[in-house]
Amino acid sequence: MPPTSPLKHASRKEKSKFTPHAEFTDLNLPITYRHLHSSPPSARDSLRVIALCDSDAFYAACEQVRLGIDPSRPLVVRQWDALIAVNYPARAFGITRMSNWRDAVKKCPELIVVHVATYKEGDEAPSYCDNPDTATHKVSLDYYRRESAKIISIFKEGLPEGEIEKASIDEAFIDFTRPVRAELLARYPYLSQVPADAPHGLDTALPPPPQMSLGKHGILIPVDPPPEDSDSAHKAGEYVNADEEDRPRTWHDVALAIAAELMDKIRADVRTQLGYTTSAGIARNKFLAKLTASYKKRDSQSILRNAAIPNYLIPMPFQKIRFLGGKFGQAIADTFEASTVGDLLFIDIDEMQQKFGEDSIWVYEILRGIDRSEVKEKPAMTKSMMASKNLPRPINKFSEGPHWLRVLAAELALRINEAREADQSIWPKTIVLHARPRNEASRSKQTSFPFARTVTVDTIAGFAERLWKDLVGSGNKEDGSLPHSITHVALGFSGVEPGEAGQQSIEGFFQPRTSTGDPPPADRKRRRVAVEDSAGASVDPSGTPQIDRGEKTMIAFVCPRCHQRIELESTDDAHSDGEALSRLQTEHSDFHMAEDLSKMAGHNDGNVGGGSVKIRAVEKLHSTRTKRKKQPPELPEDGIAKFFARK
The missing domain is CATH 3.40.1170.60 (MutS, DNA mismatch repair protein, domain I)
Structure with missing residues (x-):
């Protein structure tokens, strides 16, 4: 049997001593000049203002x-x-x-x-x-992701100083603290300087705020709502106490009103530019902003003042709060025989920790309207992309896999190409395939995804089919059947990010640059061409330079150090070309490494130098890289110079 609620079985005297409102101890903290002028504002800032904007x-x-x-x-x-x-x-x-x-x-x-x-x-x-x-x-x-990105862009344009955290495809948190501070100082310039007679300097409380209207740009959640069973029981947004606007203001109330004005303008821009309506909640932290946004939905915004927090939270079913639903919330409900926030305010932190450990600290504070989590802007570009499918008809044969791989490849191709429209240097480092057999854990295989001029469905599907064979095998030799039915497949990219400094997209490899440096060893299928030699180069209607070497198609890269274009004859196989180009880049990088080493040796020994040393250094480093089983020779005691010298 779960223990009974202390409040339920407490004596009348004990109950009379307990007042839930007394648990909210931080609603009217003094706001000082330090709060207004400290930078950057913290999650404990008394002037903190957060909004959640939710697309309807x-x-x-x-x-x-x-x-x-x-x-x-x-x-x-x-x-x-x-x-x-x-x-x-x-x-x-x-x-x-x-x-x-x-x-x-x-x-x-x-x-x-x-x-x-x-x-x-x-x-x-x-x-x-x-x-x-x-x-x-x-x-x-x-399509919905693209439209969501447009809304976030409008938020950023309308609030360049605010922090914006995308919470989901249709929700975003906005930290108004910085822009509200700036607006406070602009509207009330007497706050910009600490008075000379301020008794405590920066820690002096601000003078009383003006008695401004709070409900002009949003619905005020009432401080004292009527009883639910009364004739005047309110519906969200339709009831406001007659004296709501007459209540004394705090500077946090003024901050909320300014944030509501800014939020109202941003929401109007979304409506005008994109045609979408939104609903917003404005409060002192993320948790309360999320709750406030649902107070009245559809093309409106609600404002929760600090004074209204107790009566808003106390009657609320606590399992409605995020992360307090499900099994965890039910365990709390069963343990303490509680259903509302008010029922749990009677439980002290020690008793709660005995039952639920460290999670109790977070629960204890949330029930009292305290949330110190910050609004953190997420990267505009994700470092991974994934397309997946739960299969209504499991894959039972090897030959059934490529159909779904091509479907998933089409989605990945569209998403990576959209990302590259903004930045051509964006490229995934790895392609990964996941497959989940029936009643078993998911399995995966991955391989590097070499850089190429363009990415197509065929390119991605080619890599996916190789991974498919590595992952599930070729099946039974007679009918191609698999040992386990596959119920879920997912194909994705990881390491999706812009190239490092000096790295370019393949189109950039053909751009004219100044030629310097010495050529590497000759090769029958590759050549080193001075970049300013534009013979044979043409430009297609899209503006992308193309290389025409007669009947041959060449792939190439430009070394960021010596600015030479190194060409390699294409085999018309994107995978093979990518691997060959990667090897060529590695060899050329080794050439420069050897060059650097020879210069170091030449600095220590005037007899070392010359192109032959560089050539042998490249050959030696390449041999070491390709024959990994052999250990590199130990350097002679008399210096690195003799390591590169001819024997």
Whole structure:
């Protein structure tokens, strides 16, 4: 039997002594000149202001904009048989997410049903089908990702000094603390200097704030909401106490009002430029901003002042709080026989830690509206890309794999090429294939993904098929059947990042540069060409230089040190060309290493030098690299010079 709640069985005297509001001890902390002028602001800053902006019915809104459909018409977005987005007009018919789309049509015959875009084998881009087959098609959410990126861009344009953290495809946290500080000093310049007679210097409390309106740019969550069973019980956004605007202001209230004004403008820009409506919550930290955003949804924003926090949290079911649902939340509910935040405020930290360990500290603070997590901007570009498919019909034969590999390769090709439109130096270092046999752990194989001029579906699929063979084998010799059915496949890139300084995309290798340095050893299939020699070079309509050597096609790179273009005859096999070009780059790098070493030796011994030493150094280093089983010879005692000398 779980222990009973101390509050439930406490005496009347003990209950009368306990006041949940007394647990909120940091609502009216003094705000000083130090808080206003310290830089950078910390997560404990008394003037901290955070917003969460949530796009309304995002997938449905994206399809409405794409198709030019009036927002007042009911619309849902379908993925196979389930609904993943329902706009607000459709919700009026009782249609909810994860409903079956056929049942939804019965509730609303005028309902517009849009299936998400899908790939099938042979597609280079996703397309829209009314009834795609899960056995042959794969879902694509790329369109929604692109629209989400546009919204984030508008946020950044409207708030260059604020920190923006993308929380999900349709949500973002915004830290308004810095821009609000700047606006406070601009509007109230007397705060910019500490008064000469300030008794405590920087630690002197700011003078009383002006009695400004708070609800002009948002819905104020009431400090004293009416009882739920009263006739005046409010609906979100429709009830405001008569004296809400008459309450004394704090500087944090003023900061919230300024943030609401800035947020309102940004939301208007999203609506005007993209056609999407958003809802926002503005409060003192991320946790409260998230809760506040759901206070009143659809094209509105809500403001939670510090004074309103206790009455907003105390009656709230605590399992509604993020990370306090599921098994963990149920364990807390069972242990303490609690259902609301107020029920748990009676539990002290020591008792909570005895039951739930270190997690209790976070829970204890969250229940009191304390959250010190920071808004951290995530990199614009992810370092990995993954396309995956849960297979409705498991793969049982080796020959069935390439179909899905090409579907996944098409999605990866589109995403990497979109990334390279912004930066041509972006390239993945590794390609990886995952396959999960039925009732077993996933297995994976990976290989390097050599640099090439372009990336196509065929290029990616070629690597994927090699990995497929390495991962699952070729199957039974008679019918190609696999020992285990494959129920999930995923193909991805890792190490996706811009090239290092001096590294270029393949197109950059053909750009004219100044020629310096000595040639490496000759090779019958490769040549070193002074870069300023542009004979045979042409430019196609896209502006990309092409190399024409008669009937031969050459691939090449330009050394960032000597600025020479090193050419290699192409075999028309992207994988082989990539490996050959990589080896050639390594050999050429060894040449420069040997050159550096010979210069070092020449500095110590005037008899060492000359091109022959460099050539032998390259040959020696190349031999050492290709014959890895042999240990490099030990250097003679009389110096590195004799190591490079002819014998």
